[in-house]
Amino acid sequence: TQSKDLDHHFRGQAIVTFLDQPIDAPLKNRYDVGRRDIMRIIQTTDFQEMSRTAALLILNLLLNNPQAVIGLATGHTPKGLYREWVLARYSLGIAMNGLHFCHLDEYLGLGSDHPESMAAILRQQLIQPLGITPDRIHYMPGTAEDPEQACREYEALIAQLGGLDLQILGIGQNGHIAFNEPGTPFDQHAHVTTLSPSTRKANASAFSNKETPAQAMTLGPATIMGSRRILLMASGSSKATAIQNMLEGPLDENCPATLLRFHPNATLVLDREAAAKLSPATLQPAEYNHPIPLSVFAKTTPLLDSPQRILVCAPHPDDASISCGGTLARLKQEGHELLFISMTTGHR
Ligand code: F6R
Numbered sequence: 001t002q003s004k005d006l007d008h009h010f011r012g013q014a015i016v017t018f019l020d021q022p023i024d025a026p027l028k029n030r031y032d033v034g035r036r037d038i039m040r041i042i043q044t045t046d047f048q049e050m051s052r053t054a055a056l057l058i059l060n061l062l063l064n065n066p067q068a069v070i071g072l073a074t075g076h077t078p079k080g081l082y083r084e085w086v087l088a089r090y091s092l093g094i095a096m097n098g099l100h101f102c103h104l105d106e107y108l109g110l111g112s113d114h115p116e117s118m119a120a121i122l123r124q125q126l127i128q129p130l131g132i133t134p135d136r137i138h139y140m141p142g143t144a145e146d147p148e149q150a151c152r153e154y155e156a157l158i159a160q161l162g163g164l165d166l167q168i169l170g171i172g173q174n175g176h177i178a179f180n181e182p183g184t185p186f187d188q189h190a191h192v193t194t195l196s197p198s199t200r201k202a203n204a205s206a207f208s209n210k211e212t213p214a215q216a217m218t219l220g221p222a223t224i225m226g227s228r229r230i231l232l233m234a235s236g237s238s239k240a241t242a243i244q245n246m247l248e249g250p251l252d253e254n255c256p257a258t259l260l261r262f263h264p265n266a267t268l269v270l271d272r273e274a275a276a277k278l279s280p281a282t283l284q285p286a287e288y289n290h291p292i293p294l295s296v297f298a299k300t301t302p303l304l305d306s307p308q309r310i311l312v313c314a315p316h317p318d319d320a321s322i323s324c325g326g327t328l329a330r331l332k333q334e335g336h337e338l339l340f341i342s343m344t345t346g347h348r
């Protein structure tokens with residue numbers, strides 16, 4: 001029945017192509033607060049829709065890059081995404097065995113076989129259900145004798161794999177990403193960090209003794225910025241202030257997530273509660289905030305045989321992007337030249 005549910009949601013449904021759309025494509029969604037801030041924001045109603053939207057983004061990436069190297073977060077936020085992803089493996093039959101997975105962070109002192117480690121959670125929620133073989137999941141070694149050296153080696157491993165194609169992220173209530181707590185220098189790579197009281201409190205329920213370890217290993221802001229794509233999800237009112245600071249506050253190491261505004265290919269999937277404190281201006285380019293539809297099944301065949309110059313006529317720019325934005329984006333990606341003409345009475 002799970003597979004039936006998924007078919008119901010996915011079959012013939014729109015697939016979001018934002019993740020693979022170069023930022024300088026004509027249909028970009030530019031989030032601009034007067035500096036070089038660029039970010040795509042997709043608003044969804046609730047946790048489930050956020051999870052499903054993120055899953056669609058990722059499946060689209062996997063269809064185009066079955067050898068992708070993907071950085072995985074743990075925590076409450078990505079749980080629904082991982083569930084959808086696992087269901088999709090069975091109902092859509094997308095190959096997952098060419099992927100590599102890297103771990104975003106791990107508690108210091110917990111080995112990957114410790115049941116409360118982030119590694120164990122990832123294994124249970126995603127890695128095992130996807131049937132990923134151990135050589136394709138790379139955990140951060142929380143029990144390494146020299147954790148700082150282990151961090152450097154982990155960075156080297158990511159580089160050896162060709163770098164991250166996608167980093168999946170949540171966000172902490174204090175604006176942390178991975179375990180980069182407020183104050184972490186933006187140029188820092190993987191390192192050992194001391195968790196803030198609010199992070200320890202937020203994660204305590206995951207531990208049988210209700211105590212979060214004091215320290216962790218984490219990829220750094222610089223490592224995360226090195227990923228070719230970023231997908232950050234946030235759900236619930238407890239994240240609304242962090243999202244507001246991230247998008248509307250000053251660029252500041254005291255809110256590590258603000259750095260992501262400068263990533264050239266970052267997508268944010270928020271549910272309504274997490275987006276509740278954003279000003280209308282932040283969400284303003286509404287026509288580009290809608291997912292662009294494109295069939296998941298047709299993505300691999302080029303739309304046209306040879307390069308073309310295409311004239312697109314629409315009564316209003318909205319009509320072009322809403323009705324066939326995915327197709328237009330894809331035509332552009334496939335090297336065709338597009339010219340847009342909008343016909344309007346000029347009354348708005
Ligand atoms: C987890 C991680 C953290 C979480 C963040 C939000 O791997 O890196 O940054 O993403 O603490 O946690 P949740 O999703 O539990 O609210």
